[in-house]
Amino acid sequence: MIDPVALFLMLLTASTPILFAALGELxxxxxxxxxxxxxxxxxxxxxxxxxAAYHSGNPVLGFAAAALAGALIALxxxxxxxxxxxxxxxxxxxxxxxxxxxxxxxxxxxxxVKAPTMAPGPLGLHWIVWLxxxxxxxxxxxxxxxRAGLILRGVGENHDxxxxxxxxxxxxxxxxxxxxxxxxxxxxxxxxxxxxxQWTEGMTAGAGWIALAIVVFSNWTAPGVLAGAWLFGGxxxxxxxxxxxxxxxxxxxxxxAPYLATIVVLVAISARQKFSRRAGSTAPGSLGQDxxxxx
Amino acid sequence: xxxxRRAGTNREASMNRRNxxxxxxxxxxxxxxxxxxxxxxxxxxxxIYVGPVSDGGWTYQHDQGRLxxxxxxxxRVETTYLENVPEGVDAERALTQLALAGNDVIYAxxxxxxxxVINVAAKFPDVKFEHNTGYxxxxxxxxxxxxxxxxxxxxxxxxxxxxxxxxxxxxxxxxIPEVIQGINSAYIHARKVNPDVEMRVVWAYSWFxxxxxxxxxxxxxxxxxxxxxxHTNSTAPLAQLQKxxxxxxxxxxxMASFAPTPRVSSVYNNWGAxxxxxxxxxxxxxxxxxxxxxxIGDGIVAIGEITEAVPAEVKAEAEALRDKIAAGExxxxxxxxxxxxxxxxxxxxxxxTDEDLSGMNFYVEGITAELPQ
Numbered sequence: 198m199i200d201p202v203a204l205f206l207m208l209l210t211a212s213t214p215i216l217f218a219a220l221g222e223l224x225x226x227x228x229x230x231x232x233x234x235x236x237x238x239x240x241x242x243x244x245x246x247x248x249a250a251y252h253s254g255n256p257v258l259g260f261a262a263a264a265l266a267g268a269l270i271a272l273x274x275x276x277x278x279x280x281x282x283x284x285x286x287x288x289x290x291x292x293x294x295x296x297x298x299x300x301x302x303x304x305x306x307x308x309x310v311k312a313p314t315m316a317p318g319p320l321g322l323h324w325i326v327w328l329x330x331x332x333x334x335x336x337x338x339x340x341x342x343x344r345a346g347l348i349l350r351g352v353g354e355n356h357d358x359x360x361x362x363x364x365x366x367x368x369x370x371x372x373x374x375x376x377x378x379x380x381x382x383x384x385x386x387x388x389x390x391x392x393x394x395q396w397t398e399g400m401t402a403g404a405g406w407i408a409l410a411i412v413v414f415s416n417w418t419a420p421g422v423l424a425g426a427w428l429f430g431g432x433x434x435x436x437x438x439x440x441x442x443x444x445x446x447x448x449x450x451x452x453x454a455p456y457l458a459t460i461v462v463l464v465a466i467s468a469r470q471k472f473s474r475r476a477g478s479t480a481p482g483s484l485g486q487d488x489x490x491x492x
Numbered sequence: 493x494x495x496x497r498r499a500g501t502n503r504e505a506s507m508n509r510r511n512x513x514x515x516x517x518x519x520x521x522x523x524x525x526x527x528x529x530x531x532x533x534x535x536x537x538x539x540i541y542v543g544p545v546s547d548g549g550w551t552y553q554h555d556q557g558r559l560x561x562x563x564x565x566x567x568r569v570e571t572t573y574l575e576n577v578p579e580g581v582d583a584e585r586a587l588t589q590l591a592l593a594g595n596d597v598i599y600a601x602x603x604x605x606x607x608x609v610i611n612v613a614a615k616f617p618d619v620k621f622e623h624n625t626g627y628x629x630x631x632x633x634x635x636x637x638x639x640x641x642x643x644x645x646x647x648x649x650x651x652x653x654x655x656x657x658x659x660x661x662x663x664x665x666x667x668i669p670e671v672i673q674g675i676n677s678a679y680i681h682a683r684k685v686n687p688d689v690e691m692r693v694v695w696a697y698s699w700f701x702x703x704x705x706x707x708x709x710x711x712x713x714x715x716x717x718x719x720x721x722x723h724t725n726s727t728a729p730l731a732q733l734q735k736x737x738x739x740x741x742x743x744x745x746x747m748a749s750f751a752p753t754p755r756v757s758s759v760y761n762n763w764g765a766x767x768x769x770x771x772x773x774x775x776x777x778x779x780x781x782x783x784x785x786x787x788i789g790d791g792i793v794a795i796g797e798i799t800e801a802v803p804a805e806v807k808a809e810a811e812a813l814r815d816k817i818a819a820g821e822x823x824x825x826x827x828x829x830x831x832x833x834x835x836x837x838x839x840x841x842x843x844x845t846d847e848d849l850s851g852m853n854f855y856v857e858g859i860t861a862e863l864p865q
Contacts, residue, residue: 393702394731398544437711
């Protein structure tokens with residue numbers, strides 16, 4: 198029968214790309230920015246990371262380049278939404294389309310070559326898997342225990358109040374957007390540099406959209422993001438393992454499960470809000486809203 | 493993915509708008525000139541691809557076929573292609589665009605273009621269409637496809653000989669006849685050389701999803717599988733096999749960058765063999781709408797080089813099987829064969845008919861997994 202430990206190790210690897218992307222998006226959303234460009238930033242990171250790893254022969258440099266490229270491609274989005282006050286939903290979608298097209302164009306010379314591999318870390322897992330796991334408590338600590346995190350949350354909850362207190366809303370948000378881009382870039386590069394070892398157009402195959410769903414599922418908390426990534430990654434791995442073991446399994450139902458769970462979580466949150474005095478949803482108060490300093 | 497395709501299509505479309513203007517201008521010139529001039533015009537050949545040329549698999553092989561046509565006929569043909577065309581409404585637009593641009597023949601290279609091809613072909617009776625893997629035909633619409641199961645018989649033989657754990661795996665795409673033929677053919681021939689062999693099947697429900705294919709390969713290996721055949725088109729499973737020191741086969745294209753191991757051989761689509769023949773018939777005026785289903789013998793299905801990772805006697809055995817199939821001396825589905833439920837499918841010496849194969853919806857006896865319906 199299926200070895201639960203082996204299954205769990207596979208789950209850790211399978212959930213890593215969406216964990217990175219969702220953690221980055223979590224920070225951006227906690228700063229009040231809804232960035233639907235995750236998929237575009239991931240594919241950019243996947244290409245930049247692959248190209249850098251291939252040319253330098255060093256996967257670590259690849260991941261660094263992926264983070265940089267993810268942050269850079271997010272900058273036009275930051276300019277559009279923070280300075281020109283354009284709609285965040287439309288700008289984010291544009292970022293996704295832009296990233297996919299740009300990566301396809303610049304990816305042409307990278308086709309058909311193989312990435313260098315690196316020695317695995319403890320338990321045979323890639324070092325980036327461990328880095329992802331480490332990022333969860335770090336981001337939790339940053340958001341909930343650090344002064345900078347408090348400011349970031351303040352900007353996300355009520356940008357007018359944060360502005361009145363003298364904080365630079367725009368600067369905080371641009372930093373959060375860049376961080377989200379860097380994390381998405383690393384997540385994308387994990388697919389090209391650590392898993393597939395080749396570059397192909399469209400290789401992130403919708404992982405960025407799953408990351409967006411995970412942030413909602415997590416109720417905007419870092420441990421929640423980890424749970425969500427494991428749920429989505431776990432269901433994928435589990436259904437493949439069950440099939441490989443020859444167990445009769447309704448694949449479509451299992452694939453649906455994480456999305457159903459997201460809906461259940463949303464309903465539970467709003468029910469808690471309605472029937473108890475405790476605040477339910479921790480969706481940032483200024484999420485998706487433009488900020489324009491009048492004074 | 494849909495977004496990627498749209499972006500790609502637009503990029504190509506803008507290029508073709510230029511072509512369109514040019515070709516309208518060209519057509520005006522032709523109609524004003526003497527009719528004999530028209531014969532010196534090159535034959536315009538259009539292709540629409542479902543994926544990027546860069547996919548290293550399905551679309552890449554079609555584009556290799558396009559290049560083979562250019563090489564064969566040189567100045568007598570002029571080829572264009574639109575890549576990343578989504579199946580559905582967009583396909584109809586892309587096909588119309590190619591027809592308006594003056595293409596004399598259009599090859600539509602994905603199953604999902606079927607209805608779009610039929611609709612557009614009705615509007616352009618003078619343009620010839622060929623639809624890959626479909627079954628709907630008209631006066632100006634032919635179909636062509638490959639007998640991929642012939643290739644699977646060869647790789648299945650190698651898999652049966654090479655497995656040490658007696659467990660081979662198959663990463664399948666969708667439960668459609670073409671894929672089921674592949675699974676059955678691979679299993680039948682693996683069992684023929686290794687009666688203890690077990691077949692594990694994982695359905696990825698995708699033709700191309702590198703991350704999922706990698707997970708599928710790992711899931712199979714975790715079950716003790718040490719040889720994997722894949723129907724999906726990315727190299728991700730081979731990358732996983734390489735890490736684990738196990739072996740597999742290239743699919744759709746040769747995937748030679750993973751040779752000599754983990755890729756010990758491959759089944760790839762050599763569409764050029766068909767395109768050259770088809771364009772040749774159009775040029776000499778003998779083309780007619782046909783249902784072409786070509787195999788190893790026709791050159792459409794090719795077996796990639798069997799590497800030195802395979803013992804010489806196994807290689808010789810596989811190549812002998814390949815040559816027998818190519819010569820038409822052996823059909824991969826030859827009885828006695830039972831269905832998975834134990835009922836008789838083919839009696840001793842009986843071979844499967846094309847109708848049987850094109851509707852195949854069952855596993856053969858010995859595959860214990862459940863076939864999703």
